[in-house]
Amino acid sequence: MTSSARPLSRAERKKQELRREIIDAAFECFAERGYHATGIADIAARLGIGHGTFYRYFENKRDIVDHVIDDLVARISTALTAENAPDAVSTLEDYREQTARIGESLARIFGEDPRVPRLLLVEAAGIDKAMAERVLDFFDLAGTLTAAYLAHGVELGYLRADLDVHNTARAITGMIMAAALSSLRRPEPAHQRQLSEAIRRVMYDGIAAHDTPG
């Protein structure tokens, strides 16, 4: 899926390795100090390489941050699509379990390394116009994916027939975003679990008292 030609020479492999390390170091720097406060020299110094070396692997400062974000988005996408497809479930019960699973996946990704949500939600949008667009694209993508899940549920009848699929998906994406942001200040798994549960309760039960269905 990833590699095309197997026989990578040793040199080629080392090259790919360093490239990876530069992306990782850049990720760390950008997430910790912020994009604008990070110099190419900082990234290079973190790896103990000359800063000229950086330019053998990436065009310029703007180039690498794209790769860092690509990497993050890919990591998240992979984690999410791994075991959860929109059409993998057929009952509300299954769906609740699936959303719980997805929630856990997200919690793991964002919770394990707070730099992930920090870079994605705090730093990225402020880099420049183009990156802000990318971040908005990312939210749109998340909304579209979520909408697919919802549409499937409506089709199969376990979700409200009059559900505004796209806008509800946006609302849900917003709640996920809130959870990710909240993990920056309250990274404890317990808290994240509770927030995740509260989100699911809102989704399934709403907030109103039982005897007053609205």
Next chain:
Amino acid sequence: MTSSARPLSRAERKKQELRREIIDAAFECFAERGYHATGIADIAARLGIGHGTFYRYFENKRDIVDHVIDDLVARISTALTAENAPDAVSTLEDYREQTARIGESLARIFGEDPRVPRLLLVEAAGIDKAMAERVLDFFDLAGTLTAAYLAHGVELGYLRADLDVHNTARAITGMIMAAALSSLRRPEPAHQRQLSEAIRRVMYDGIAAHDTPG
């Protein structure tokens, strides 16, 4: 509330006026070009003043952006607390109306001038560590405010007794954030109204089909 001594000399008043204009100009620049891409000269040029003058009113570039954000937060807070207090309602029906009212207020603020959500949600967090904290503070504040509404509803019995007030408030804040972000790309009032409605439907009815209470 704001001013203490009334008798401002004419000079003093002009000074306050220019100060205001600088804040506004800075807001426009930061929102349009981004904080890092904006120079003090840009702000001054927009007003037709010398850029040295800027420094008679604000310490430095970092200083003014704080004031710009203060200003925004104050504007939003004012709009929200104007006619809506957490304890102003006592039935679910009233509460629905109140949330609708609040939603409209927010839609107006974010929808009227897309630079408001852009600066607050796109630019601000990436400025530096301190500003990122402020943005997170802002979200926490929004959550705390929302929590007060929810707590009032639980107390009066029109909201679920087992509602996780704080985390649900965070989730709701997230949905509002999503709406604000979405206004950047889909500023049409109709769309904003639909999204707002979808959010309220999630809050009151959840997403599940009626005959399957979960």
Next chain:
Amino acid sequence: MTSSARPLSRAERKKQELRREIIDAAFECFAERGYHATGIADIAARLGIGHGTFYRYFENKRDIVDHVIDDLVARISTALTAENAPDAVSTLEDYREQTARIGESLARIFGEDPRVPRLLLVEAAGIDKAMAERVLDFFDLAGTLTAAYLAHGVELGYLRADLDVHNTARAITGMIMAAALSSLRRPEPAHQRQLSEAIRRVMYDGIAAHDTPG
């Protein structure tokens, strides 16, 4: 002819003055060290100004060298056209005197400050493609000017009727160039005078022995 509005404020005058000084300092640096070996810092240091100041007066390094060359060309043009017009003479005798005068003018310009021919003939062409073109333009211009003198002479009959005006002008320009170059190594006025005389002898008498008219 030069200035349009008289009432230049004191500040404006100082600005023009510094601009002049920067051009002069750049001329000196470029002529002495060469364009590529000269840093903006060198130019600024020579004037005792901060190197940021440089950029208040000129776009970039490439910008100023254009102004330096403009300046040189203007200085030379002025000196040449001062008292010598192609149609100011009507006999060969007059023409010889005019060429002698022009030769002296050139000798003065190139001889007084060897950095002038050095920058123009040694440094300039190697700066980049665009400047090389400018230098060639300059030679073409010199050729065109010279051609005008020759054409006038042919018309009035004191120069050969079958003179290939344009190519002969190019040849003469070449001899002038040789004289300018030679002034770099043999700047003594006596030598320059002799070379100038030799050039004129070639022009008027050719090199062949009298009794063998070719």
Next chain:
Amino acid sequence: MTSSARPLSRAERKKQELRREIIDAAFECFAERGYHATGIADIAARLGIGHGTFYRYFENKRDIVDHVIDDLVARISTALTAENAPDAVSTLEDYREQTARIGESLARIFGEDPRVPRLLLVEAAGIDKAMAERVLDFFDLAGTLTAAYLAHGVELGYLRADLDVHNTARAITGMIMAAALSSLRRPEPAHQRQLSEAIRRVMYDGIAAHDTPG
């Protein structure tokens, strides 16, 4: 003339060959892009060799340009001295023919490949102080050679007895230089021939009308 020991091993011969190719590639790069705009990598890339290899054959960038110029000067000298010696002629008629022959040789060299005059007259002098000196040396050399021809003619009586041999030689060199420069913009053989003819007419007939001997 060039090699001392005959039996060059096969390896040795290949080495010499590559050395040649590097010089040629460097010549092309320097002439086309200019010395400063050419990187060692460009030269190596043109040959398809690693740019580390370059340093096995030449000390550094400055080193090779010396060799490139050496090569050019040698090529030109060879072409000129091939069949034309200062003392090979004894009449003005012969001399005219000889200068025509030399002119044709030069025209061929400069006209065949415009990169030759470009590198020699446009790029070289701007490289650095030392190279500028070399270029001036080259002109001096050309002048000295020409002076030898003239001296021979004076001695044999077919050139003016009062000819200022050295300075006239410089003037003639200047005309040749002008022709070479002109070939950059007007490379058509016809034009070059006309310019060449005009130069010879100046040399032999001067520019004055016949009946006015000056």
Next chain:
DNA sequence: CATGAATGAGCATTCATTCAT
């Protein structure tokens, strides 16, 4: 008080050169 000329710290980027493989 307002101005904008002057400043220089700071940073991205290039490229000749070295050297381990």
Next chain:
DNA sequence: AATGAATGAATGCTCATTCAT
């Protein structure tokens, strides 16, 4: 011998800030 990955000195340029006028 050939290679090209690594290096870091060098430099053009920006822009927030100061201060003399």
